[in-house]
Amino acid sequence: LYKALSSPLNRIPGPWYARLTSLVLKWHEFRANRTRYIHELHLRYGPAVRIAPREMAFASAGAVREIYCSGGSGFDKTEFYDLFRVYGRRTMFTTLDKDHHARRKRIIADRYANSNIVRPKPLGGIAERAAKFAQRCAQSGLLVEFQLGLHAYAFDCVTHHLFHPHGTDSLLQGGKDEAIMREVTFDDSLQNRLFQHYWPTAHRLLHKLLYLFAKPRETPLADHFVLDSCNADDSAPFTLLDRLREPAHGLDPLDVAAECLDHMAAGIDTTGDALCFLMWEVSQPRSMRFQRKLQQEVRQTKAESPSSFVVDGMPYLDAVVMEGLRCFPAIPMSLPRYVPPGGRTIDGYFLPAGTIVSCQPYSVHRIDTAVFPDPDTFNPERWLDPKGDAERKRLLFAFANGGRGCVGKHLALAEMKLLLQAVYSRFTTLPDATMTEADMEMSDQLISSRPAGQRCLLRFVPLQESELLE
Numbered sequence: 001l002y003k004a005l006s007s008p009l010n011r012i013p014g015p016w017y018a019r020l021t022s023l024v025l026k027w028h029e030f031r032a033n034r035t036r037y038i039h040e041l042h043l044r045y046g047p048a049v050r051i052a053p054r055e056m057a058f059a060s061a062g063a064v065r066e067i068y069c070s071g072g073s074g075f076d077k078t079e080f081y082d083l084f085r086v087y088g089r090r091t092m093f094t095t096l097d098k099d100h101h102a103r104r105k106r107i108i109a110d111r112y113a114n115s116n117i118v119r120p121k122p123l124g125g126i127a128e129r130a131a132k133f134a135q136r137c138a139q140s141g142l143l144v145e146f147q148l149g150l151h152a153y154a155f156d157c158v159t160h161h162l163f164h165p166h167g168t169d170s171l172l173q174g175g176k177d178e179a180i181m182r183e184v185t186f187d188d189s190l191q192n193r194l195f196q197h198y199w200p201t202a203h204r205l206l207h208k209l210l211y212l213f214a215k216p217r218e219t220p221l222a223d224h225f226v227l228d229s230c231n232a233d234d235s236a237p238f239t240l241l242d243r244l245r246e247p248a249h250g251l252d253p254l255d256v257a258a259e260c261l262d263h264m265a266a267g268i269d270t271t272g273d274a275l276c277f278l279m280w281e282v283s284q285p286r287s288m289r290f291q292r293k294l295q296q297e298v299r300q301t302k303a304e305s306p307s308s309f310v311v312d313g314m315p316y317l318d319a320v321v322m323e324g325l326r327c328f329p330a331i332p333m334s335l336p337r338y339v340p341p342g343g344r345t346i347d348g349y350f351l352p353a354g355t356i357v358s359c360q361p362y363s364v365h366r367i368d369t370a371v372f373p374d375p376d377t378f379n380p381e382r383w384l385d386p387k388g389d390a391e392r393k394r395l396l397f398a399f400a401n402g403g404r405g406c407v408g409k410h411l412a413l414a415e416m417k418l419l420l421q422a423v424y425s426r427f428t429t430l431p432d433a434t435m436t437e438a439d440m441e442m443s444d445q446l447i448s449s450r451p452a453g454q455r456c457l458l459r460f461v462p463l464q465e466s467e468l469l470e
């Protein structure tokens with residue numbers, strides 16, 4: 001009680017119970033509702049809000065700069081990231097301290113640089129998979145279990161980038177490749193892993209009992225697939241595997257496999273669900289005018305250069321992708337960091353060392369209505385207005401910012417743009433009548449989110465036919 005009454009964080013707005021306990025926050029986390037809960041607090045208390053006795057959430061551009069970009073890669077990550085360790089190893093994503101992270105990033109970054117992604121082999125592989133996705137839509141009649149198809153697409157793209165020529169073909173071949181993708185995608189370990197994070201001793205003692213109510217994360221097929229792929233010695237020069245295995249880096253085989261498995265997992269749900277939420281929205285009657293303009297632009301580009309893969313120079317496509325990432329960031333949740341020794345002042349509030357601070361993309365993209373008026377409305381055309389362009393870009397936090405921002409950003413953008421081109425140059429997409437808004441509610445997982453119904457059915461109407469219908 002003394003601590004609660006004398007805490008220097010007491011000046012910071014927030015609900016009264018956040019001074020005393022983190023249980024309300026945890027309750028929302030266990031119910032897959034952390035992001036919305038924190039967003040409601042921001043709407044009530046402003047861009048700086050206390051969410052637990054030692055934890056603060058921010059939603060301003062200044063806070064993003066300080067927490068994620070100061071000194072290059074911002075404040076250190078918290079032990080929350082221990083939950084993502086693979087094969088018992090720390091990867092670039094799970095390293096907590098800056099030096100270890102910087103060493104690993106120096107090895108990895110060049111494989112994800114835009115200049116590597118847009119080379120014919122890597123980009124051609126993505127374009128090939130986008131064409132397969134369109135083929136799958138055409139083959140399966142009009143109705144497509146779309147979320148699964150997009151996860152298969154993202155899975156095939158990322159394994160191409162990691163392991164070519166040993167990438168997967170879950171899109172058209174199915175079989176074992178599809179089984180691996182399903183194993184990673186349909187993960188229901190949120191409660192078990194949160195329990196492990198908050199009460200590690202109880203988790204160790206009770207894990208067998210807990211198993212009956214909350215399953216742990218188990219991905220034996222994916223684990224074996226990555227270990228096997230990492231044993232192949234003919235990986236293409238553009239792949240991550242090729243880079244990690246260079247003897248000069250001194251990584252042992254398990255470090256290499258852990259890094260690859262981490263990137264594989266990071267590249268499936270994120271890109272798959274970002275596309276899923278975006279295309280669901282573009283298929284709604286309220287957004288049909290945006291879909292029509294997108295179709296016009298991608299068809300015109302295809303007519304002008306039928307045989308090349310284009311990812312730049314399409315302003316409408318860019319605007320649709322940016323607005324999709326703004327409204328439906330695949331990682332909408334807080335990215336927690338520790339305030340460093342000596343403490344820091346953020347948004348005018350002094351925070352002692354060790355305070356947990358974070359920004360969540362979902363709120364950073366919505367709270368400043370001068371930059372994003374009518375923030376809950378999907379409107380790609382806001383990105384076409386040159387006025388306010390710098391402010392909008394400064395607040396786009398879907399890939400995070402600074403040295404620990406998403407290393408796969410250019411790969412993800414290329415995947416998204418090539419898939420949207422492949423689909424909207426051939427089809428009009430419409431929501432299936434059996435789908436409800438509740439199916440597409442955001443459901444928090446561990447930092448990423450997915451549609452609550454875990455399905456998304458869309459109708460793919462070949463373009464000429466739909467044009468005739470109008």
Ligand code: HEM
Binds near residue numbers: 094158335397406409
């Ligand atoms: C639309 C798709 C994607 C989104 C929205 C996204 C978003 C993010 C965000 C917000 C972070 C920071 C996480 C944190 O600080 O806790 C991150 C980190 C990361 N992402 Fe992505 N990501 C996407 C796709 C990908 C892809 C395709 C890959 C790789 C194949 C990838 C690999 C990574 C890795 C390795 C990190 C850790 C970077 C580091 O710690 O230096 N991501 N991503």
